Amino acid sequence: MIMSTTTAAIVLVLFLLVSNFSVQVVSVVQECGAEDDVGCVDKKKALPLKIIAIASILVTSMIGVCLPLVTRSIPALSPERSLFVIVKAFAAGIILATGFMHVLPDSFDMLSSPCLKDNPWHKFPFTGFVAMLSAIVTLMIDSMATSLYSQNNKSGVVVLPTAESRDQEMAAAADHDHESHFHGHHGHGAGKLINHVEAAGSQLLRYRVIAMVLELGIIVHSIVIGLSLGASNNTCTIKGLVAALCFHQMFEGMGLGGCILQAEYGLLKKAAMAFFFAVTTPFGIALGMALSSTYKENSPRSLITVGLLNASSSGLLIYMALVDLLAADFMGAKLQGSIKLQIKSYAAVLLGAGGMSLMAKWA
Template sequence: MLSSHCLNDDPWNKFPFTGFVAMISAVLTLMVDSITTSVFSRSGKEEPHADVASAYTPDQEMGRSHHGDHGLNLSDDKELGSTLQLLRYRVIAIVLELGIVVHSIVIGVSVGATNNTCTIKGLIAALCFHQMFEGMGLGGCILQAKYEWVKKAVMAFFFAVTTPFGVVLGMALSKTYKENSPDSLITVGLLNASSGGLLIYMSLVDLLAADFMGQKMQQSIKLQLKSYAAVLLGSGGMAVLAKWT
């Protein structure tokens, strides 16, 4: 959108603003991810059992409270490592939810504001695939975070309603929102680039890298090759959808 012919050549067509904004967004996401993880890790070290009690079953709590002095330090180290890993999963879930929410609202506004029937059909088809895979990824992160059911329900609710909310907002703004106007193209383009950079960072660093560098994946070259093929196939499929729409 930022390279549209409807925008002035200077500066929009003389500099790749989409890639630049996506890069800045990815770096800012790294900063937020790193600082948030650091803060959560410090709080976890100071009070290692304060925020993760719900992640343990009553039997696990009983076992933790009645273990003997033998191997106490080793057990505490393992518990601290598990606590920090759990906090890490929660940071990933929160940041990923934020990026998906922003991106979903922008997509919903685009669908609701357009008056072109052909465009709507393509966007809805792409939206179904897009939201399905995003939901699968976010759902896995939420399960790993081991939130209480109330927090899980809230996060699932926001994921479910943001796109319809964007569609309704786009329909309400359809009379004043002009899809090819410079202001609309710049606004939507910047939001798409920002959310795209955030999601690229999350998918590569916090999701794919964590899986590919895991013990199970590292023990099997065949599994790695199959996983790489699946990633490339999925990326190609989404690229085809983007080109089609």
């Protein structure tokens, strides 16, 4: 609960800082352009569509993030099984495509808009620069958070390994200790047990850092897309967005839910993280509806604020998908030990990334 509250606070501070920054740098006309298709703009017809969007996205988000958590009792879907790895690879492909095919292009479009002054926005690739900085900052957070968790663990804040891995390691160490006793080496098995437990504990710390940072990136992105949908009165745009966002939130939630499951949090913290993920996009939609009279998608302030947030979110999502999700699994012992499983997982990645890329046609 503390971590989730801290995450929400960080997101709010980031949003306010970028909004304040955009007020300082904007130096063009107050309003620029309007909704693209005037024939589709209807505030009264858009309202029920937005309410449907809030309900449907909330439900699909909750299903997606909770699915890995409630299916743990099913042996085939436990984190130790191959099917879980394949499903996680599919979800990682969704997250990767979200960064490359949705968030990054939106940022390029916004920050290169003719509504913005030529200098500095058209003179420098702010989207690529901010995305690069975001990836570097994510690496810093990833590294430092892991160090802090490790130091706290060494100071006495013990993080136990998962129940399954603990049982497996103890059984393996017990077998080895029996052999060692037979050969007269009584202490060797105990040493192996300590090493196994320490390795499992370190891996668990990494899972917890990954879940925390990934949720931060997803929350930032979810608020931004919800805000844009809520402020829009273009019924043609909203109809396509609702279906695309439901698909997006469900499978992105599956990726996050898998990370939360591997992090072995307590029930309260799992519920808090799932709740924050599920409500951020509906909250963004409601916020956009409340600010629809003052928030204009094509105003310079909105373009700069949302464009910079999208750029930072894309860098974080791309880093997390490639480094903490895909590289960590594909370079791990389980996938490295099976070419067949690697091929299945690569196919899952391509399927997830391809499906999410196709959604870019509508959202």
